[in-house]
Amino acid sequence: MSIATQHVLQLLGKDCYDIDIALDNMMGTEFAHKVTKYMLSIGEGKYFHKDGVIKPKPDRSKHLETAMLNLFGMRIDFVNLRSEEYTENSRISSKQSFGTPEVDAYRRDLTINSLFYNIHSDSVEDFTKRGISDLKSGRIVTPLPPKATFLDDPLRVLRAIRFGVRFEFTLDEDLKVAAACGDVKDALAAKISKERIGKEIDLMISGNQPVKALTHICDLTLFWNVFSLPPKFEPAIPDGCERLCISYLDTAWNLIHLLKESTFKDKERRLSLFAALFLPLKNITYQVKKAKMVPVVNYIIVDSLKRNKDAKMVLDLHQASQKFLSLIPCLASNEDLQPDDVDWIRGLIDDVSIASRVRVLTGFLLREIKDLWRVALLVSILLHPIGINDTEDESSQLHKRRDLFNTVESSIIKLGLDKVWEVKPLISGEDIKNVLQLEEGPLVKEWKEKSMAWELANPSRTTEECIDWLRETNSKRVKLE
Structure with missing residues (x-):
């Protein structure tokens, strides 16, 4: 039975939630089948379920078949001990057979992950003769020469950094x-x-030291290998941009920890860090079909990391943070928004009083970004100039950004907008069509947005008053035409 990560955690006094079992005389799927059969025979089927089988892909450096079960709430992976032979000038295995624990230990990624727990002798076995010493001294070392270990499975580079x-x-x-x-x-x-x-990158970003992990990737000149770019993009990425990415990540990480612990949930913290990491690339684009220009950040997340769901959220956060930037001065100072202070949704505030414009635009923005608005605010705070002077250190600058975040957050809450996307509009599209005798089309959408702007500007008004406003405004519009 392999100790692997979970017993490294135990030896370090940390919690673990999975077990790897190494088998010396049968495949993992066969053994998992026997466990399943046994659990069913004793009437304990409700305490386990099958998680599936990961097939080997030697050409992709995935050498072993792994069977997975969830037993009594614990994930268990079953895999056979490995002994491999390689073809000349290749690290792809030409032949696999059942190996010994010692051979398998040397094929592991790190010495601290090459330890075994012998269930017969109830003892830890250290076949590389350095797994325990490296664990005690806190060293990340490969059992074989590192280049051979990495060429066997290059992902081990990232695993070494993460561990x-x-x-x-x-x-x-x-x-x-x-x-x-x-x-x-x-x-x-x-x-x-x-x-x-x-x-691996997601585990790093979600882990306890994301800045240090990404700094290692940068120091090892792996940044653009991991976050690969499309063949063509514009404008050119300046030299040292990867260091700027790490700098934004570092500021976001420190700012999150400086804010109240309850400000961000795990998902929000993770998205904050992804959005911050790629901030320096937000205005760089590449061309897709039909000459459409798309942010290069989309390529990195979708094509280089295959985190498709994250891509849209990060791009939305970048876009929302730009809108927040134009509102921060007013939200932080309670000053009125002047007509030329924003360059988005201009038409929606033409009929709104200056005193209500901040509330209207903030409301629209929060209805767009919904419960990620604090994440978008944090990203915008990273971009916002804070009036740094020569005598201030990084800690003072960070506290300024913390204070600005808290001030803007409080203003939004005082405006009653912190859950504005959950508020049902006073009138629907059907109401608008009935009142104004319109067919479905862009004009209905335009009136829906205008009525929402009126509602945000007049939060205490009723549905009847909104309908009266709609009729009156439309009548004025018709007369002007």
């Missing part, structure tokens, strides 16, 4: 040299699926 920052361990110097070499970079691009890369 290093997760446990606050030191990356071995030879490991860092191998991780940055051209052969390993090429293999990472050619052999590893984007889904696997995306999963």
Whole structure:
């Protein structure tokens, strides 16, 4: 039985929620089938379910078939011990057979993950003779020479970084040299699926040290290998842009921790960090079919990381943060919004009093971004100039951004807009069609938006008053025509 990650956690006194079981005489699927059969035979079927089987893909550096069960709330992976032979000039296995624990241990990614727990002798077995010592000294080392280990499965570069920052361990110097070499970079691009890369990056961003993890990726010159770009884009990305990406990530991470703990849920914190990381790239675009220009951030998240659902949310956050920027001065100072202060939704506020414009535009923005508005606000705070002077250190600047966030958040709450997207409009599209005798079309949509602007400007008014306003405004419009 392999100790792997879960027993590393236990040896470090941390909680774990999964188990890897290594088998020396049968495949994982066969053993999982026997466990399933046994659980059913003793009437305990309700305590487990099958999670499936991951088939091996040697050309993508996924060498072993893994069977997965969820047993008593614990995920268990079953896999056979590995012994492999390789063809000349290739790291793709030409033959696999059942191996010994020692051979399997040396084929692992890291020495700290090569430990086994022998269920017969009730003891930890360290076949590389350094797994326990590296665990005690806090070192990230590969069992075999690092280049050979990484070429076997280049994703191990990212796993080494992730484990290093997760446990606050030191990356071995030879490991860092191998991780940055051209052969390993090429293999990472050619052999590893984007889904696997995306999963590792997501685990880093969701982990306890995202800035340190991404800094390692940057230091090892892997940033553009991981976050690969389309063949053509414009404008050109300036030198050192990856460092600026890390800087925005660092500020976002520190700002999140400076704010109230309850401000962001895990999902919101994660999206904040992704949005911050790619902020320097938000105005760079590439061309897709029919000459449509799309933000390069979309390519990175969808094509390079295969995190399709995240792409739309990050792009929406970037767009919303730009709109927030024009509103922050007024929301922070309670000043009226002047006609030329914004360049979006201008037509919707033409008939709104100056005193109500901030509320109307903020309401529209929050109805658009919904419960991610605090994330969009945080991203906009990263972009907002805060009047830094030469005597201020980074901590003082960060506290200024924290204070600005809290001020704007309080203003939005005082305006009664913090749940505005949940408020049902006073009148519907059907109401508008009936009152104005209109057919379905763009004019109905225009009146829906105008009526929402009126409602946001007049939060205490009734449905009847909204209908009266609609008739009166339409009558004036008809006369002007």
